[in-house]
Amino acid sequence: MTERVDVVTPPAEGAPDPGSHAGSPPPSGGFSVRRWFRDDASEPVRRNLGLIAVLIALYGIGAWSRPDIFLDLNRLWSNELTVLTLASSIGVVAIGMTFVIISGGIxxxxxxxxxxxxxxxxxxSTQSYGAVMMVFVALVVGTVAGLTNGFLIAYGRMAPFIATLATMVAARGLAQKISGKTTQVVDVKAITDIAQRKFLGLPWLVVMFLVVAALAWVLLNRTTFGRRSAAIGGNGEAARLAGISVRRTQVIIYGLSGLCCGLAALMVTAQANSGSSDHGNLYELQAIAAVIIGGTALAGGRGTIVGSVLGVLVFSQITNLFIVNNLSIEYQLIAQGAIIIAAVLIQQFRVGSLRRRPA
Known part of the structure; x- marks a missing residue:
């Protein structure tokens, strides 16, 4: 479903493609299920198939607990469109977070x-200039704030945890100062229509999420920037010695994360028909959780966009199950915490098995 991002430097011009079979003998013995399960190259595929199996299991639980919704095709389709729409903004944020964590940051x-x-x-004042200015301001504010994080980490040599924690507090405070802790109603119809319109039967918000995911997949798997991001997360010193500008790449990565936040801000604003300093509450935890569930290594160097998208869908479906069954949010948070712990433990056992495996 996706390609593994290898932590290597780009091959020299004219060198054979390391992903091809040129210059190497064809594999002998044909396909082997046992070999496939032990092959590191197929690990992302196995993980994504596991997430799809989890989604199928969640649908099975839904069909058992609420057959009136999950066994009625019309109600099921309407319910899933609602789930996807609500997940679209956190999904865009999670895509930006994927690049950050792959590079070894947070x-x-x-x-x-x-x-x-x-x-x-x-x-x-911003709304008085119309929808174009609102879009421009949201994207620029998010990008500039993300670049600020990048400069603090890359050139200020601050730990990503500390730098982004300080930015989190400062940005939330500035948002409260600008809004006066009040909700700012949106009167620009072009913005509110984003959450109402559909394209080929899908809400525009879902289409935006899918487009961002597709572009991010290409950026991570088909560009030098994607390979450099993974190289920095795998071994920053080796990446520097290989000629990669580690600091500049880090700044761009955090700027990309900020850009995703700006786009997600427009999506949330369109859904709520307002701007508020309370928007995005706990989004950082949900985004990190979705990325971890998707298989991105917390230590950096490995991860996939498809996995992160599936992670978002898993969490969204769990939330949906709690809502349709009228369960309190406390149980939902407990379930999410347990899933995060399980995902991290699986990663740890996976790393341990790789270290014990003979060369």
């Missing part, structure tokens, strides 16, 4: 940056 400020971009784009 970003705790994404929720606050979303709130700041939302508030700044919905002030009366």
């Amino acid at each position: 970003d705790l400020s994404v929720g606050a940056l979303l709130a700041l971009a939302s508030v700044w784009a919905t002030t009366l």
